[in-house]
Amino acid sequence: MGAIRVDGLGKSYGAVEAVADMSFTVERGELYGFLGPNGAGKTTTIRTLTGQIQPDAGTVRVLETDPVTEPIETRKRVGILPEQQSPPSFLTPREYLEFVGDVRELDSDRVAERTADWAQRLGFENKLDTLHTDLSRGQQQKVMITQAFLHEPDVVFIDEPLANLDPLVQEQVKRFLVSYAAGDNAVFVSTHNIDVAEEICTRVGIVADGRIVTERSLAGDGGGGDGNDESLLEVFLERVENEDARDLPSLERIDA
Amino acid sequence: MSGATTDRSGPSTRRLLGVLFREEWRLHTQLFGGWRFALFPGVIAALAVGATVALRETGTADGTILTGLHVLALGFGLYSGTAGFAGSDMLENVFGELSLILSSSTTLPLSRRRLLGVFLLKDALFYAVAFVLPMALSNAVLADRLAAVPAAVGALWLSLSLAFAAGMALTVALIAVRTRGVPTWAITGAIVVAAGAAWLTGTGGAVWNAFVPIDGGPTGSIGLAVGTGVVGAASLALYDPTYGRPSRTASDRFARLSDALPVEAIGADSALVSKTLLDLARSSGGVMKPFVSAAILLALVAALVGVVDSITGIAPAPGVFFGGVLGLTAFTTYNWLTQFDSLEAYLAYPVSIDDVFRAKRVAFVLVGAPTVAVPYLAAVLWFEATLVDAVVGAILLAGYALYYYGLTVYIAGFDPNEFLFDAVRFSLFTLGVGVALVPTLVTGFVVVPPTGSVAVALGVAGIGFGVVGMVLSSRAGPRWEQRSRNE
Numbered sequence: 001m002g003a004i005r006v007d008g009l010g011k012s013y014g015a016v017e018a019v020a021d022m023s024f025t026v027e028r029g030e031l032y033g034f035l036g037p038n039g040a041g042k043t044t045t046i047r048t049l050t051g052q053i054q055p056d057a058g059t060v061r062v063l064e065t066d067p068v069t070e071p072i073e074t075r076k077r078v079g080i081l082p083e084q085q086s087p088p089s090f091l092t093p094r095e096y097l098e099f100v101g102d103v104r105e106l107d108s109d110r111v112a113e114r115t116a117d118w119a120q121r122l123g124f125e126n127k128l129d130t131l132h133t134d135l136s137r138g139q140q141q142k143v144m145i146t147q148a149f150l151h152e153p154d155v156v157f158i159d160e161p162l163a164n165l166d167p168l169v170q171e172q173v174k175r176f177l178v179s180y181a182a183g184d185n186a187v188f189v190s191t192h193n194i195d196v197a198e199e200i201c202t203r204v205g206i207v208a209d210g211r212i213v214t215e216r217s218l219a220g221d222g223g224g225g226d227g228n229d230e231s232l233l234e235v236f237l238e239r240v241e242n243e244d245a246r247d248l249p250s251l252e253r254i255d256a
Numbered sequence: 257m258s259g260a261t262t263d264r265s266g267p268s269t270r271r272l273l274g275v276l277f278r279e280e281w282r283l284h285t286q287l288f289g290g291w292r293f294a295l296f297p298g299v300i301a302a303l304a305v306g307a308t309v310a311l312r313e314t315g316t317a318d319g320t321i322l323t324g325l326h327v328l329a330l331g332f333g334l335y336s337g338t339a340g341f342a343g344s345d346m347l348e349n350v351f352g353e354l355s356l357i358l359s360s361s362t363t364l365p366l367s368r369r370r371l372l373g374v375f376l377l378k379d380a381l382f383y384a385v386a387f388v389l390p391m392a393l394s395n396a397v398l399a400d401r402l403a404a405v406p407a408a409v410g411a412l413w414l415s416l417s418l419a420f421a422a423g424m425a426l427t428v429a430l431i432a433v434r435t436r437g438v439p440t441w442a443i444t445g446a447i448v449v450a451a452g453a454a455w456l457t458g459t460g461g462a463v464w465n466a467f468v469p470i471d472g473g474p475t476g477s478i479g480l481a482v483g484t485g486v487v488g489a490a491s492l493a494l495y496d497p498t499y500g501r502p503s504r505t506a507s508d509r510f511a512r513l514s515d516a517l518p519v520e521a522i523g524a525d526s527a528l529v530s531k532t533l534l535d536l537a538r539s540s541g542g543v544m545k546p547f548v549s550a551a552i553l554l555a556l557v558a559a560l561v562g563v564v565d566s567i568t569g570i571a572p573a574p575g576v577f578f579g580g581v582l583g584l585t586a587f588t589t590y591n592w593l594t595q596f597d598s599l600e601a602y603l604a605y606p607v608s609i610d611d612v613f614r615a616k617r618v619a620f621v622l623v624g625a626p627t628v629a630v631p632y633l634a635a636v637l638w639f640e641a642t643l644v645d646a647v648v649g650a651i652l653l654a655g656y657a658l659y660y661y662g663l664t665v666y667i668a669g670f671d672p673n674e675f676l677f678d679a680v681r682f683s684l685f686t687l688g689v690g691v692a693l694v695p696t697l698v699t700g701f702v703v704v705p706p707t708g709s710v711a712v713a714l715g716v717a718g719i720g721f722g723v724v725g726m727v728l729s730s731r732a733g734p735r736w737e738q739r740s741r742n743e
Contacts, residue, residue, distance in 0.1 A: 102514060
């Protein structure tokens, strides 16, 4: 039984088909990269998998829960790091993490311990009592990363994990994600940063026009883990361009 | 000069105005739907004309109606003056993710001060046409002959526009002073002292008359126009675009507050309630914001009651009247409680939208009760209500506040500000308010003080509407949860 199982998922917004007949499975121990250009359907998929919106078609299971019928149960078990969400402006990081701990029914001593650990790991220990509204975007992102992992979930959904972080913290976060997935957890990373995906993911699914156009196992050393010598960038460009070519004129045709 | 560029390079003012107008129009039409926003001036016109007819039929003097319209225009101007300074974060709290031309001075060689000046000018012109002009149609009712209607409407439009612009200029001036490091408490203190001095010296009436230029003829209008221009220009010159608030730290109050709130017993999540209360307390203006909103409503209504009494000799039963009207603070209080978060922000946690609405309801009761109790007590003491009147008014206040709250939450969900621009929702809300409030106000004016049977009837109405409000607010969670998940 996969940690995440998607079968025939479909979701439209009016006439716009955001996700169409999408199927994939993510196992425990995997760091799965969900790669695609803007508007490919990545965020819609994550929102469906975390019970935020209802799909029009298909079935989804996350840690053996059904996000469609029991969204709260799903969100109890997973961690979520949305791409463009900031922590509440008028709470401090310490208070916000207490809030998250309360909502997730965690022991307050444990929350304090984990807060201290994460603050030290990501370097915001001297900002724990500063209102979020007065923190930089990068510091806010560190707090959001912390909230996603505070309850040590078995599955984590992350939308653009490294946004706004400095290179030093990016390295720390990448190493942490790799080790977290290796500890029998599943980490689902949505990104359009191919280099990052190639560096840290064990497997990627390339999505275009709302469907997965290819999946590829990676060795984590930049080469194709499945014996394919093409770089991930080459595969990505080839598959995404092929998809787009159905609807849009290619650059070559425009130039001509 | 504090680092601001003041050169006049870049697009002409006319070009900037054109771009800003287009942005304003698209902002509203994209957010609320073209026809819903386009209908909004029509709704305002219908309300203004309808209210004028109703007030006239019930014996209200024309001068009182005109004064009331100027109070509204001035109040709207005071509110609108904050728009250019609210910052994208606050606007995003209200409207969602936005990127406005106003912020382009950070990336383009445009003076922030100049851009702000043009932005405020655009706002003044836009709202003068979209909002103030429909209000001015009231004068079509007051004109004594058909041929005089265009001139009467035009004169009132000009007068209301000047009051509106004066309100904007005053707000801009206060914000400009704030950017020079003057603390908020000092500004508030100065306003209180000035108001007190005007009252003690008996010059309050003269000051107020300056904001009703239609009564003062051309001299009054020219005086207010010149004064507004001078204050506006001086404020822009004083405004420091580089002003930045220092970082603020806070002791850990969340855990203490969350532990102290005994709300779990009634099924609410204390963490969600605590977050809402801390958001309110720590944002600009602190916990006083709802009180200020209630105090402004009280002052405006009390002034109107005084004017009506002096002209017609009719005074309402204060308990019934203020109990009914002050319940409207439910809207402003709820607005403050939802100003700093969005429903989407809660979807990362294992809580239902129903949980979030339940927490907001508890926070509303905690904040709303003292917010309305203080001004209500002040009103019934000041206007010497009888005991029965005061008790009935208190029941009406509690019941109607719950009803208005339920109505707001049910219709607008987490975005009560959308009432301001969405013709359909605004009409629904107005209708819902009118069903409860109009008969109550009429009764409050006609039966003074309330007789036993009237008191019982009003008490039952208060309780009944309160129950309706509870039902509406408890259904709001499932309603908006459904909408959110099926978007």
